[in-house]
Amino acid sequence: MNVNESAGKELLDQMDDTQKGKYLTFSLGEEIYGIEIKFVTEIVVVGMQSVTTVPDLPEYVQGIINLRGKIIPVIDVRLRFKKPPCDYNDRTCIVIVDIRGIAVGLIVDTVQEVLSIADQDMVPPPQLNSNTYHQRFIKAIGKVNNAVKLILDCDRLLSDDEIVSLEQTG
């Protein structure tokens, strides 16, 4: 049993190692965002999925989809970040993420690539006065060559902090 356990642990460590520092990047308008690859379970094209609207939800929750028998809620990240909505096209994707056991689909303009960003290339987000709403969801900023990737804070994305934001604006 001990042997198995340590072998399993090693494997997990390896997985962690291979996944560490890797990010899936996607675009929302002009900006490029990154999400830690360990959260991502699947990417589907939005056109393939019909999204069922569920009443009484915030606007950014588009509804639920049936992914091979699993019912998964989908969030329009544009709307979540209070950006102007944009019609879905054949490049619009749903990134399925699993954050601490909760599966959620993130609707993004388009998925770009998987990138490695070293820790030393990460900087904390600047505390600007002109704090735009969506910066609250940014955990760090990664620099790759001369481009900037905004790394998402997944926990924030799911927690319902609308109330907090209302307090801030009010």
Next chain:
Amino acid sequence: MKKVLIVDDAQFMRLSLKTMLEKNGFHVAGEAENGILGIAKYIECAPDIVTMDITMPEMSGVEALKAIRKHDPKACVVMVSAMGQESLIKEAIINGAKYFIVKPFKEDQIVETLKKICQTKE
């Protein structure tokens, strides 16, 4: 690998025994929850050793022991009993039980008991 049949009305005891025995290289060929089923299972799977609880519904372990020994005089039956059942164990031994285990048993005790019994058999 030695085949063991576990006869006990308590599912917990069966699981305990099975876990301990399988961990120590025995093959649990069958389980039964009372004496009658124990006999039937004995005939079905012809085990090398039977562990037989004494207090069971339908048919007690001692009765089942007698029946099994009648069917197969070479049957190797080990009684499983609690403290305070000395007289029943005696009855069982006189009626051909190979040995006995006292509940609550420890893994090393039961394994030693069954392994020694196997040696003596050979």
Next chain:
Amino acid sequence: MAGDHTLEPMLDMFLFETDQLLEQLEQIIIHSEQSDTYSATDINEIFRIMHTIKGAAAMMLYDNIAALSHAIEDVFFYLRDTNPENMDCTKLSDLILSSIDFIKTELKKIREGDRVDGDAAALNSSIKNYLEILKQSNPAPLENSGTGVISVTNQQYYIAQDKKAASTQNKCFKAAVFFDAGCEMENIRAYTVIHELKDFAEDIHYIPENIMEDDSTCEMIRQNGFVVRFSSDRPLAELHDFFGKTILMKEFQLEETDPPASGEKKARPQQIVLEDPVVKIPPSPEEGLPAKNSEIHSSNQQSMISVNVAKLDRLMDLVGELVISEALVVQNPDLRGLTLDNFNKAARQQEKIISELQDMVMSVRMLPLTTTFHKMQRIIRDMCKKLGKDVQLELIGETTEVDKNIIEHISDPLMHLIRNAIDHGIETAEEREAAGKTASGKITLEAKNSGSDVIILITDDGRGLNKGKILDRARQKGLLHKPENELTDKEIYNFIFAPGFSTQDKVTEFSGRGVGMDVVTKNVNSVGGLVLIDSVAGEGTTISLKIPLTLSIIDGMTIRVGNVRYTVPITTIRESFKPQAKEIINDPDRNEMIMVRGQCYPILRIHRLFKVTTSVTDFTDGIIIMVENEDEVLCLFADELLGQQQVVVKALPPYIKNIRQAEGLAGCTLLGDGSISLILDIGGMMRRGYSL
């Protein structure tokens, strides 16, 4: 065993089995108490149950449970053995029920990972005292050696002729055997040594003597070892080998000795050689394979296995998915317009099998209400004792089966209702007699099937509900939502299920805390059930719970509003129809209503409630579905009906549930084409309809 990884399944099993045994035990006790006597079967059964619990608890090192069950086992051992005439059944029942409670508390601690630290010393000594008193008041008529196997003690000892009859060559030996500390029953272990030794030895003497008759010899063996003298023709090395194989032995010594004096050889009281045991068994009716056994073949033995509920839930899910994927295949758009005779034949066969599979999986999850009902007996017993009331419980239809998940949801409501009935419903004996009733009250708990529902009725013959008092209280709590004179009796009675409602002025131990009755409705509603109440002053109250047989699969009518599909549970639908313009009524407050056969019903536009875009906004373009819930009727307006089908209920994803605070949806389901349909919660929609 502690800290062992293999412990967990064993712990689960221990908890599961002990729970079951306690349940069984409680039933036996309560039944015995009613007849004020313990039958021989019951005594045997109780003995066996306590014996099993003791054994398992000792294995798991729960010494307090083991000790307590041992004490009870002793009492029943005595009862079984002596069948005493003078015994206090009630006292014994009390003791055992208290013990059951103690063990249950300990089990709960185990489950919750708390320290199992309950102290049963007081209970233990009460039980021991009880046994003492029992023994004193029932002196044994004859000296009795317990269950002693008298055949052993009466047996004659003699020396069998050595099979080899070569005693002249025999040498004499002396062996001392020491067993492992704590191996227990050393005397019997010693006996087995002798038993084996007799195959090749004779003139066997041993110390202590009387090992088979006297269990106190254990202690002597522990102290001084088991000393055997014998003669044998075998070489020392072989004998050494023989003793070396002794089970659970710490050490032994073996040496060759001088032959004993001839005179000693003649004295043979302790010499023992046993005959071949097989020969010795006297033939008896119970002997051998009993008649019953001949019917048993390995293939048709009825055996039960216990399965983890999570696995059953998963199985149910999978079958649900299979049903959906079957529809996906059979109704696949690619097949449209093709003539597929063989395919259709095969598909029909498959459909049949899948539907059978579905039924089977459902039936596996069904459990009888027996256990739940029987639990109520205990509650009634305890409450009656405390409140000094006398209440008989009648159970009807306790074997009615319901889905396991539902049973879990109705156990608490039933308990509340029963407590309430005894506490508030049933009067004291004096009051009852004054009212011309029997002194003892009666509660009937009845379950029956009714279509896809199970109805559970809790009826008491108590004082009935006091309308005036309920109204006062409702007024006080501001619960009245319409003029008092317009309230029907049922509406008044229903106030008792409102949160925080309690007519009882003082808080009692069992009920009347103001919480409870609203928990009943909440729990029952959560499984899609209804609570109905009826009462006649002075004669009693009947509360009925209408509960679906299963949660997982419902018959539903799928409807469309805009591009969203909804499923309405068939059980709630009264009718559906295309409305005529002339039937629609608009009141001055712009409430929309429809007149059907002279009755006026409110209309709820689903597209408006759920803010769905649709082109169908004119009533005559769409369809009206008249639904009912708890005697209330509502007309839903939708675009069109899509058809009726069985659907597998799935919960909405947790993320949605967390942020969605509104009522009106019971879950969702997957339709044949893979699209999602939202299942409507009619009760919730009605409540929202009021506030619109």
